[in-house]
Amino acid sequence: MKTRLTVLTTRRFAMGAALTGLTCGLLAAQDMGGGSTASFKRPENPPVHHRPIPSEAAGGRLGDEAGPKIGKPGGQAGTSGKAGAIGKAPGSDSSDARPAATPGRAGIKGIGIGGIRSGTGAKPTPQPTPGPEPPPPPTASQTPVPVSLEGVEEAIEQGNNARDQKPPDYEEAERAYKAAAKLAPNDERPFIGLGNIYYDQKRDEEAIAAYRKALELQPKNRSVFEALGDAYFRLGKYEESIAATTELGLHTPNPGPFWTLTWASLVNGKSEDAGHFANGFIARWKPFMQGDTPYFIVFAGYLGYREAGLKDKADELLRAPGASSECLNDKWHCRLLKYLRHEVTAQQLLAEAGTNDKLTEARTYVGIDLALSGYREEALPHFRWVLENGNHDFVEYHLAKAWIAKLQTP
Secondary structure, three states, X not given: OOOOOOOOOOOOOOHHHHHHOOHHHHOOOOXXXXXXXXXXXXXXXXXXOOOOOOXXXXXXXXXXXXXXXXXXXXXXXXXXXXXOOOOOOOXXXXXXXXXXXXXXXXXXXXXXXOOOOOOOOOOOOOOOOOOOOOOOOOOOOOOOOOOOHHHHHHHHHHHHHHHHOOOOOHHHHHHHHHHHHHHOXXXXXXXXXXXXXXXXXXXXXXXXXXXXXHHXXXXXXXXXXXXXXXXXXXXXXXXXXXXXXXXXXXXXXXXXXXXXHHHHHHHOOOHHHHHHHHHHHHHHXXXXXXXOOOHHHHHHHHHHHHHOOOHHHHHHHHOOOOOHHHOOOOOXXXXXXXXXXXXOOHXXXXXXXXXXXXXXXXXXXXXXXXXXXXXXXXXXXXXXHHHHHOOOOEHHHHHHHHHHHHHHOO
C-alpha cells in the first residue's frame, strides 16, 4: 500500500506457518491488478476521523455511527495503498480532545450608587474603601481566542467529503484541511488529510512534508508511517521507505506494511528480505482482503528468493497459488504465473500482452527471468523498453530501472 515509516526492527516471520496455510488455501486472495502502487494502496488510505466534542459519542466521522472504520478494503497498498491503512484509521484516538478554554472575566468591577441624600437629611450611604485599581483591559492582540472544536471538526469533515467526491475536489479538500490546521495547529489530523490528498495527486514531496508534520504531533500513528513509506517508495527513496514502514515494528496483523516492504526490498537489492516480507504479507492478507491470490506479491517474493540463491524457498513460494490447472488462462496474472513456472514461453507471454500495462509487467518479469538465468545482455532490451514505454506508476517500472543499474555495473 502505501512501506510504513517504521525503523527496521526484529524481523520475525512465521514463514513455515504462512506457507503451510497457503497452497490451495490462497486461492481466494486479492488480484493486485498489475503490481501498481495505485491498485493496492490508493485511494484506500483512510479519511481523517474526528475526535468527539463533549456532547458527542466517540469515534467515526461526523454523521457516522461511533466506531473505527476499515480504511483499505483491498489493500492499496492503499497499501497503501496506501493510502493510509487497514484497521485503525489515522487520528482516531480521542485522548487529547479537550474543550476549549473560555476567557475569564477577571478585573471587571461593579459600579455602586452613593452620595445620594434623601430630602429628610439622611446620612450619605457609606462608601467602600477604595481597593487597588484593576488591570487595564487586554488589547485585541492579547485577548485569548478560544478554539472552536465544532469548527475544527466541520473543516475536517468538509475535507473528507471533498476527497470522497467522484471525482475528488482536491482544491476544496486542501482548503478545508488547511482551515482546520489553522484553527488547531497542534492537531495532527489536518496534516494527515493534506498528506492523503497530496499523495492522491502524486505531489509526493508535499505529502511527505505533511505526513512528517503529523508525526511530529503524534509520533505513534502506524497508518501515517505506512503512508509516508509509500510516498518515499514512489519517489524512489527505497531506504527511507523501508525505514518509515518499519518505524514502529512489524508485530501487526495488518498486511499493508508488508506490501511496501516486499517491493522496496526487492528494488533495493535486499532480495532475501523481499521473500520474507512477501511471506509476511501472505500470512496476513485475510481477513482484510478478498478475491484471488495476491499473485504479484507471490511473484515478488519468488524473484527475491531466487535472486538470493534460495531456490527451494523460491519454488515453494511459487507453488503457493495452487496447481496450474486451477489458474484460469483468461486471467492475466495466471499467464504471468505460468511463465515464471516455465509452462509458457516468453514469446507466448509477450504476444498475449495486449496493453501497455501488461507489457510493462511481462517485459519486466521476462527480463528478470533472463538475467537470473544468466542471459544478462538479452535481458537489457526488455528493461529498456519498460523505462521508455512502460507505466511509471507500476512497481515493475522501479524494478526494471533497478535491474538496468545492476546489469550495467561492472
